Amino acid sequence: xxxxxxxxxxxxxxxxxxxxxxxxxxxxxxxxxxxxxxxxxxxxxxxxxxxxxxxxxxxxxxxxxxxxxxxxxxxxxxxxxxxxxxxxxxxxxxxxxxxxxxxxxxxxxxxxxxxxxxxxxxxxxxxxxxxxxxxxxxxxxxxxxxxxxxxxxxxxxxxxxxxxxxxxxxxxxxxxxxxxxxxxxxxxxxxxxxxxxxxxxxxxxxxx
Amino acid sequence: xxxxxxxxxxxxxxxxxxxxxxxxxxxxxxxxxxxxxxxxxxxxxxxxxxxxxxxxxxxxxxxxxxxxxxxxxxxxxxxxxxxxxxxxxxxxxxxxxxxxxxxxxxxxxxxxxxx
Amino acid sequence: xxxxxxxxxxxxxxxxxxxxxxxxxxxxxxxxxxxxxxxxxxxxxxxxxxxxxxxxxxxxxxxxxxxxxxxxxxxxxxxxxxxxxxxxxxxxxxxxxx
Numbered sequence: 001x002x003x004x005x006x007x008x009x010x011x012x013x014x015x016x017x018x019x020x021x022x023x024x025x026x027x028x029x030x031x032x033x034x035x036x037x038x039x040x041x042x043x044x045x046x047x048x049x050x051x052x053x054x055x056x057x058x059x060x061x062x063x064x065x066x067x068x069x070x071x072x073x074x075x076x077x078x079x080x081x082x083x084x085x086x087x088x089x090x091x092x093x094x095x096x097x098x099x100x101x102x103x104x105x106x107x108x109x110x111x112x113x114x115x116x117x118x119x120x121x122x123x124x125x126x127x128x129x130x131x132x133x134x135x136x137x138x139x140x141x142x143x144x145x146x147x148x149x150x151x152x153x154x155x156x157x158x159x160x161x162x163x164x165x166x167x168x169x170x171x172x173x174x175x176x177x178x179x180x181x182x183x184x185x186x187x188x189x190x191x192x193x194x195x196x197x198x199x200x201x202x203x204x205x206x207x208x
Numbered sequence: 209x210x211x212x213x214x215x216x217x218x219x220x221x222x223x224x225x226x227x228x229x230x231x232x233x234x235x236x237x238x239x240x241x242x243x244x245x246x247x248x249x250x251x252x253x254x255x256x257x258x259x260x261x262x263x264x265x266x267x268x269x270x271x272x273x274x275x276x277x278x279x280x281x282x283x284x285x286x287x288x289x290x291x292x293x294x295x296x297x298x299x300x301x302x303x304x305x306x307x308x309x310x311x312x313x314x315x316x317x318x319x320x321x322x323x
Numbered sequence: 324x325x326x327x328x329x330x331x332x333x334x335x336x337x338x339x340x341x342x343x344x345x346x347x348x349x350x351x352x353x354x355x356x357x358x359x360x361x362x363x364x365x366x367x368x369x370x371x372x373x374x375x376x377x378x379x380x381x382x383x384x385x386x387x388x389x390x391x392x393x394x395x396x397x398x399x400x401x402x403x404x405x406x407x408x409x410x411x412x413x414x415x416x417x418x419x420x421x
Contacts, residue, residue, distance in 0.1 A: 017404050021357040024407060025364055033371055033419060039363035042328045047359060049331045049351055092271070120350065121335065137297075140306040156309035163290050163314035165270050 052191035054085045055118035055168060058095075059194065060185040063173040072170065073097055085117050093118075096159060097170040098196075103150055105143070105196030106159045106167040107135040115166040119191055126195065136160060146197040169196040176202030223272035223289030257293060257320040259313075264295040270314050288317045328366060337376030342383045345399040358403040365410050374413060382409035382416075 014022070028034040058080055062069040072079040076093035093115060096104040108114065112127035125131050134142050139156050143149070150156065159167040171193045177185060192198035224235040257264055270290045278285040297309045331351075338344060344362070345352040353359040369379060386408035392401035414420040 015355075017400070017407070018355060018357040021361050021364075021407060024411065025360060027420065028364060028368065028414075031419065033414070034364055034367045038328075038367045038370075039360055042363035042366045043359040045328050046331050046351060046362065047353070053350065094270070121332075121346070124340075136311050137301055138304070138306060139309055152307065157294075158309065158311045160311060160313045163270065163276075163316065164273055165290075165292075165314050 049120065052119050052189075052194065053186065054083075054120070055115070055191070055194045056186040056189035057083055057182075058085070058118060058168070059170055059189045060182045062095075062170055063185055064182055069097075069170070076168070080118060092164045092166060093168060094159075094165050095168045095170050096157070098172045100172070101153070102155045102157055103143075103196065104157050104159060104167075104169045105135055105139060106161065106169060107132055108161045109133070109136060110162060113161045113166060115168055118168060119194060123191065123195075143197065146192065148197065148199055169194050171196075171200050174200050174202045223269045223291075224287070256323045258323045259293065259295075259315060259319055259321070262295055262299050263323050264293040264299070264313075266291045266320075267294050267312070268292045273316065275316055275318060290314050290316050291320070293320070329370070334366065334376070338380060338383070341380060342387060342402075345402050352399045354397060354399050358399060361403045361406045361410070365406060368410060368414065372414075372417065372419065374417065379409060379413055382412045385409070386412065 025034065025036070025039065029036060058072065061083065062072050068079065068082075071082075072095050076095040077091055079095075080093060096106075098104055107126075109132045112122055112132065114122040114126065116122075131142065136158050139158055140150070143156075161167055171189070173185075174188070177188070188200045188203060190198055190200070193200045222233065222236045224233050226233045226235075257266060268291070270292055272287040272289050273279075274285045274287050291314070292312055293315050294310050294312045297304060297306075297311065300311060335344065353362075365379065368374070369376065383405060386405035387402070390401075390405060390408065392398060396404075411420065
């Protein structure tokens with residue numbers, strides 16, 4: 001989503017800074033301070049960095065596959081592992097589903113526990129004292145600050161990861177996404193949707 | 209009734225994981241197989257509990273872990289069930305302009321008292 | 324023989340809140356390939372020279388402060404430009420390049 005590789009149908013001249021980077025790498029390679037392979041290895045590893053795209057894949061799959069959704073809500077660890085994700089801080093997962101009547105939000109009031117393997121790095125605001133205190137004591141105000149307004153009759157449920165369990169919100173699939181592929185759906189499932197501070201919308205998908 | 213995600217059925221009423229298909233938990237002997245028999249229906253589930261003076265409702269068992277305030281220091285402590293306990297906002301903070309909402313915490317059994 | 328690159332989380336921790344890697348919704352931002360290469364070069368150089376991240380971070384903070392984003396420059400573009408500045412400064416200070 002954020003670093004799609006551009007189609008180079010029309011070669012364009014390299015920018016000054018790009019030339020500078022290339023020159024530096026050549027110089028450092030000559031001096032034995034880097035090798036192209038080593039730099040490649042770092043770039044490849046970091047580009048594949050766990051970000052919320054893992055969680056987005058889980059959600060998108062649940063949206064298109066009812067049997068998977070059922071497995072996800074019954075045994076999140078196994079269902080998430082089916083897609084190849086998991087690891088420390090992610091081997092005790094519970095997925096909570098938003099419905100028309102219930103909206104879920106997650107917080108860790110004690111510290112800022114977070115499901116790293118599916119959501120990547122926690123956002124700074126999630127770790128902040130104001131969020132941790134206010135998510136449990138005035139959730140509607142917090143949500144409206146995030147731009148989310150819910151009807152009065154929607155029940156809000158805050159999950160505080162006070163023990164080993166890590167929570168992930170399964171948001172509702174928005175209208176206007178009928179017929180979308182899983183890839184297109186993944187592109188509209190943001191990290192905040194899976195924390196519960198945003199709702200996915202059928203804006204034009206980056207993958208469309 | 210709100211949708212609450214719980215553990216798969218191979219978990220006994222005390223929160224221990226048992227091999228799939230077992231009738232009784234090898235760790236404590238509690239029945240495993242059916243929701244009614246696993247101790248939640250007549251036992252823990254929907255049990256009102258007090259935590260720090262606030263009343264909450266046990267909704268489901270999450271698993272069983274050692275108390276962190278002992279386990280961290282390597283002190284002997286048996287595993288005890290961890291429950292998901294729901295608290296009404298009114299119980300925690302009194303009436304609010306926002307209406308009512310629920311806060312669910314995962315709590316070790318030692319933290320729970322009878323109301 | 325090459326060791327595995329350090330985990331990205333290590334780099335994040337080292338850079339801290341002072342000069343965090345550009346991210347969008349939790350994912351690293353690389354608008355152009357040179358930005359990823361700049362990051363890779365920095366990581367490899369530090370591994371090879373044994374220079375601590377604190378040293379690199381100082382140079383990076385200084386570079387950002389001296390040459391912040393110019394008109395029309397993206398946040399990631401400015402950041403990685405400063406990253407190159409910092410890398411060159413570190414290497415020069417250690418006498419490894421001119």
